[in-house]
Amino acid sequence: MRTAITAVLAGILACHPANGGTVPAPQKVSVHDVLTRPSLVGKAVEVTGRCLGYSVPTVAKGSPPVTRSDWQLEDQGEAVWVTGSMPDGCTGTTPAEAPSTITALVAQDTMPGLGGQKPVARQYLVRR
Amino acid sequence: MKAFQRICLVAALTTAAACGGSSNENGGGGGGGGGTREWTVMVYMAADNSLAVQGILDLDEMEDAGISDKVQVVAQAEFSPSVLDQQQCTAACFNRPNFNTFRYAITQAGGSAKNGPDRGTVSEIAGGSNVDMTNPNTLKDFISWAKTNYPANHYLLVLWNHGGGYTGLIQDETSGGSGLMSLDELKAGLTGAGPIDVLDFDMCLMAGYETLAKIVGLADFAVFSEEVVPGQGNPYNTIINGIQANPTQDARTLSGMIVDRFNASYQGSKASTTLSAYDLSAFAGFETSLNDLATTLQAGLPGLGTTIGQAAGVSQKYTYPQLTDMVNFLDSLNVRVAGQAALQTKIAALRTAVTSASFRINNAVHNGNGQTQQGQVDDVSRSNGLHIVLPSGSGQDVLPQSGSSSLASYQALMPGKPWTSFLAAYAGGQTTTAMTDQGDNRFEAYLVWDSDAIAAGADVDFWVLEPDGNIYLPAFGSVTPNGTMSNDSYNDQVNFEGYLTNRFVAKGDYLIFANLWTDPANFQPAYDLAYRYDQNANFSLFFQGNGQPNPVLSLQTSWLNDPTPTLGEILGGAYSDLQYVGTQTFAVPPAPFARQGPTASTAALRAGGRSLTPAQIATLRRLVTIDRLGGGAPPRRLAGLWQMPFSARGGQ
Numbered sequence: 001m002r003t004a005i006t007a008v009l010a011g012i013l014a015c016h017p018a019n020g021g022t023v024p025a026p027q028k029v030s031v032h033d034v035l036t037r038p039s040l041v042g043k044a045v046e047v048t049g050r051c052l053g054y055s056v057p058t059v060a061k062g063s064p065p066v067t068r069s070d071w072q073l074e075d076q077g078e079a080v081w082v083t084g085s086m087p088d089g090c091t092g093t094t095p096a097e098a099p100s101t102i103t104a105l106v107a108q109d110t111m112p113g114l115g116g117q118k119p120v121a122r123q124y125l126v127r128r
Numbered sequence: 129m130k131a132f133q134r135i136c137l138v139a140a141l142t143t144a145a146a147c148g149g150s151s152n153e154n155g156g157g158g159g160g161g162g163g164t165r166e167w168t169v170m171v172y173m174a175a176d177n178s179l180a181v182q183g184i185l186d187l188d189e190m191e192d193a194g195i196s197d198k199v200q201v202v203a204q205a206e207f208s209p210s211v212l213d214q215q216q217c218t219a220a221c222f223n224r225p226n227f228n229t230f231r232y233a234i235t236q237a238g239g240s241a242k243n244g245p246d247r248g249t250v251s252e253i254a255g256g257s258n259v260d261m262t263n264p265n266t267l268k269d270f271i272s273w274a275k276t277n278y279p280a281n282h283y284l285l286v287l288w289n290h291g292g293g294y295t296g297l298i299q300d301e302t303s304g305g306s307g308l309m310s311l312d313e314l315k316a317g318l319t320g321a322g323p324i325d326v327l328d329f330d331m332c333l334m335a336g337y338e339t340l341a342k343i344v345g346l347a348d349f350a351v352f353s354e355e356v357v358p359g360q361g362n363p364y365n366t367i368i369n370g371i372q373a374n375p376t377q378d379a380r381t382l383s384g385m386i387v388d389r390f391n392a393s394y395q396g397s398k399a400s401t402t403l404s405a406y407d408l409s410a411f412a413g414f415e416t417s418l419n420d421l422a423t424t425l426q427a428g429l430p431g432l433g434t435t436i437g438q439a440a441g442v443s444q445k446y447t448y449p450q451l452t453d454m455v456n457f458l459d460s461l462n463v464r465v466a467g468q469a470a471l472q473t474k475i476a477a478l479r480t481a482v483t484s485a486s487f488r489i490n491n492a493v494h495n496g497n498g499q500t501q502q503g504q505v506d507d508v509s510r511s512n513g514l515h516i517v518l519p520s521g522s523g524q525d526v527l528p529q530s531g532s533s534s535l536a537s538y539q540a541l542m543p544g545k546p547w548t549s550f551l552a553a554y555a556g557g558q559t560t561t562a563m564t565d566q567g568d569n570r571f572e573a574y575l576v577w578d579s580d581a582i583a584a585g586a587d588v589d590f591w592v593l594e595p596d597g598n599i600y601l602p603a604f605g606s607v608t609p610n611g612t613m614s615n616d617s618y619n620d621q622v623n624f625e626g627y628l629t630n631r632f633v634a635k636g637d638y639l640i641f642a643n644l645w646t647d648p649a650n651f652q653p654a655y656d657l658a659y660r661y662d663q664n665a666n667f668s669l670f671f672q673g674n675g676q677p678n679p680v681l682s683l684q685t686s687w688l689n690d691p692t693p694t695l696g697e698i699l700g701g702a703y704s705d706l707q708y709v710g711t712q713t714f715a716v717p718p719a720p721f722a723r724q725g726p727t728a729s730t731a732a733l734r735a736g737g738r739s740l741t742p743a744q745i746a747t748l749r750r751l752v753t754i755d756r757l758g759g760g761a762p763p764r765r766l767a768g769l770w771q772m773p774f775s776a777r778g779g780q
Contacts, residue, residue: 054290054299055178056306058210063181066399066498067356068290069332069447070178085447088524092292093299093306094531114184114212114243115221126498 026103031075034123040106041123048101049075051082051090062111065124073102073125084127102127166198166375167382168280169368172270173205174261174289176227177299180207181215182359183288184222187232188240191247193368198375200278201234201368204270205245206258208301227302228252229259231273260303261289264317271321282325282379284371285347287314288361291331293451294338294517294541295532298331305615308532311342311541318346325349325379328386332356333448335404337418337516338542344411349383349489354402354453354515355446355508362386363393380407384490391492398498400506403491404513410487417481421474422546426553428471433554435464441520444510449525450533454482455512488513516547519555527555530610536632564635564714571633571712572663574614574626575642577655577681584651587618588681589643590625591706593695595636595714601643602627610634618645624658638712641698644681644705654678657709670710679707 026044034040034047052059052072059079064070066083069092073082082104090096104125113119171190175183183205190201206229207222219226222244235248253259259266271285291297296308309317318324327347329339334352343350366389371382383405394401425432439460444453458479465471481487491513496506517538519525527535535555542548575590591601594610602613602625610633617625629638642655656678658667671678687693687703699708 053306055208055211056301058178058208058214058301061214063211064178064359066359067332067447068179068182068359068361069292069356070359085449085524091295091531091533092290093308111215112181112185114181114215114217117215117217117221 031073031078031080034080034106034125035078038108038121038123041108043106044103045106045125046101046103047073047075047080047125048099049073049079050099051087051096052079053086053090053095054092056093056095062120062122065107065109065122066126070124075099081124082127083124164197165200165278165280167200167282167284167371168274168278169199169201169284169286169371170271170274171201171203171205171286171288172261172267172298173203174287174298174300176206176208176258176261176303177290177301178208178211179289179359180211182361183207184243186288186361186364187222187245188243189364190368191234191238191240191245193365193372194239195234195237196372196375199368199372200280202274202278203232204253204261204273205230205232206261206300206302210301224250226256227258228256229261231270233278258302261300262298262304262307262309262313264309264313267314267317268319268321271318271324275322282382283323284326284328284382285324286328286330286362288330291329291334291352291357292532293333293336293448293515294538295448297329297334307612310532311338315342315346318343321346323348326351326383326386328362328383329353330357330361333446333451335402335514336451337454337514337547340406340408340411340514341415341542341545344408347408349379349405349407351383351386351403351405354404354444354451354511354513355400355506357403358394358397358399358401363389366393380489383407387490387492391494394494394496396497398496400496400498400508401492401494402508402511402513404511405489405491406514407487407489410481410484414478414481414484414487417474417478419546421478422550424471424474426546426550429550429553432465436461436518436554437521439464440518441522441525444508444512445525446508446515448533449523450517450519450527451515452518452520453511454514454516455479456510457516457518458482482514483512517551521555536610536630539632540630564633566629566633566714570629570663571638571659571661571714572626572628573640573657573659573712574624574667575640575655575709576624576658576669577653578651579623581651581653582621582623584647584649584653586647586649586651586653587645588623588625588653588655589617589645590614590627591641591643592627593637593639593641595634595638599641600627603645610638626658628663633714635714638714640709640711642679642681642707642709644683647681647683650682652680652682654680659712679709681705681707 026046028046029040031047031049034045052074054071059074060072060081065081070081070083071086071092072079082102084104087096087100087102089098104127106123107126108121108123110119110121173183184207187203187205190203207227209227212221223242223246224230224244229252231251231253232245233249238247240246275283287297289298290308292308294311296310297314298309299306324347326349327343329352332353333356335354339352340350367386370385370389387403387405390403391401425436440452440457443457443460445451458475462472462475493508493511495509498506519527527533527538531537535552539548539552575588577588581588589601589603591599593599600613603616611627611629613627614625617623640657644653656672657670659670660667682704685704687698687706690697697703698706701707
């Protein structure tokens with residue numbers, strides 16, 4: 001119950017809209033957009049969410065796509081893996097208290113199937 | 129009022145200590161190889177976290193290497209239920225009946241037919257459980273088991289998981305929470321485990337001075353990475369093949385071979401990689417040179433501070449920006465201090481020591497072809513094998529004011545080192561918090577309450593209001609700016625929770641509160657505060673020790689029903705579910721650390737100016753309210769009791 005609250009809290013905190021500018025690029029998208037729109041692959045995007053660190057709680061699907069230090073960016077109960085530096089106030093083991101907005105490149109990989117499952121394509125973010 | 133039950137702190141501690149117990153059960157058939165077996169490869173695979181899938185695939189790689197009577201590969205592994213659940217996977221996906229920690233010896237030839245262990249002997253630990261892989265005793269037990277059952281002339285220990293440089297390594301979600309094993313705990317786990325010829329960190333960011341300082345004398349050679357490592361980590365099949373092909377190779381050769389094969393496996397890949405190997409027999413000479421330079425740099429402060437910051441800022445950095453390649457920094461600094469002959473002599477001496485072939489065996493870097501959002505590669509080309517904590521002071525490249533990467537944590541990790549002293553003088557200006565040093569004996573406090581409250585479903589929370597004006601509680605995180613929380617009692621189904629302060633803590637008042645989060649059976653638990661200042665001493669009970677009755681919590685007058693709760697009202701006893709317990713004060717300078725116990729006097733506190741802001745009240749109300757509304761879902765970490773013995777944690 002207590003661990004589940006973290007995810008609930010993450011969703012609530014992530015609801016706060018980021019202060020957006022008017023710069024047209026990179027494209028502003030949501031975590032949900034990144035996860036569900038393969039057409040974004042290769043594009044620079046601006047995404048708002050809360051950094052969850054490595055895996056507590058685990059929201060993003062599959063394993064970290066690039067490095068062992070990849071982290072999750074969560075919004076509205078969904079999370080995308082991000083490879084690269086973490087926002088201020090977040091570490092691999094300590095989630096951020098507030099959402100942040102990052103710019104990153106959308107990339108795609110294939111999650112390996114386990115136990116006979118089929119591999120699945122998924123999008124992730126590259127932030128360097 | 130309910131009679132105060134026997135508080136089971138002692139029993140709880142006994143249980144907790146027992147949970148980290150040893151297990152030397154026979155691994156099944158591998159023993160007796162001493163004298164003929166050259167190498168035993170011991171893989172400590174802590175994959176109960178985000179890296180579960182990579183762990184399973186790495187086990188398959190080890191199997192694919194085949195077997196040899198000269199080389200035995202064994203592993204202790206566990207995988208995250210929650211991560212695999214995200215892939216609609218059960219334990220069957222890695223060929224196991226459950227998520228218990230298991231030990232595995234690869235004894236059958238042939239490539240892997242299934243994901244997970246299917247080429248040898250598997251045994252569970254201690255009759256079947258999920259152990260805390262961040263517990264030093266767990267690591268020590270694994271090494272002992274491997275050496276007992278698969279003795280060899282040489283041992284390669286691979287630590288497999290997350291690494292965070294000086295902030296720690298190895299995470300175990302189910303049994304250890306989100307926190308990492310500290311480098312001091314790693315040292316404890318290796319101490320007494322016997323010789324380790326090669327210690328390979330298959331994880332991110334561990335190629336640091338701090339790592340070497342903790343394992344010197346415990347391992348002969350170290351292999352590690354300055355930067356983060358790709359998820360795939362080591363190419364186990366080619367590394368094991370490399371050992372099998374030349375089983376009589378010595379530890380130095382093997383260490384260098386790992387670097388070469390790791391580097392070769394990532395040629396042409398997107399990922400940028402670093403890997404290096406060091407001979408710890410030359411560490412003392414290196415550290416002497418480092419100490420000399422640190423002392424000289426510190427003597428040059430504050431005038432030299434800007435120059436040092438500039439040199440650090442242009443040096444090779446890593447995903448944790450405060451980590452700075454040592455050689456690259458020395459070169460950058462050297463050109464900025466032209467004419468300062470004495471300083472340049474120290475720089476040259478250290479550069480010679482850290483790049484000496486007797487110390488640095490091998491170093492390989494590879495820039496990947498993956499693109500960043502700026503269209504660049506992740507450039508690690510100026511990596512020379514070893515980094516050190518040295519922030520430039522610009523942007524994010526500073527030491528945080530709190531947490532495991534803070535200056536205070538560094539001071540606690542590396543006490544008495546000249547580099548630590550220099551770093552405090554150099555980077556201390558970036559933080560403004562006045563700290564005090566408790567030495568080895570740190571303040572530690574736990575709320576303890578009726579053990580029957582667990583069965584009644586009552587949940588009590590430990591709150592601490594630290595000098596920064598924020599309240600911290602175990603239910604919402606494991607680390608505060610000044611201490612480490614226990615696990616949440618509700619998750620672990622125990623009747624205590626609290627925290628152990630860091631060696632270096634912010635000066636000021638630490639106010640402790642007891643909060644009753646839920647009490648469905650109206651149990652109304654009584655409680656006390658167990659505390660101590662010496663991690664080898666017994667706990668004292670604050671209320672019972674002072675001849676006072678144990679206070680009782682109830683939901684009768686809840687602070688949540690007060691639209692405008694104040695600290696004064698809490699201190700004054702206005703609420704039955706949120707009660708002030710006492711205060712630990714770490715004295716304001718120049719007074720030494722005052723070992724006064726928590727005091728029940730609230731008048732001084734009101735006058736002391738410590739206060740909760742309306743925003744903090746609102747945040748706490750929201751968190752707790754959400755928590756209470758969230759009922760029904762089972763706690764995720766049902767796997768067990770807290771497995772960190774207080775004395776072990778406290779002694780680090």
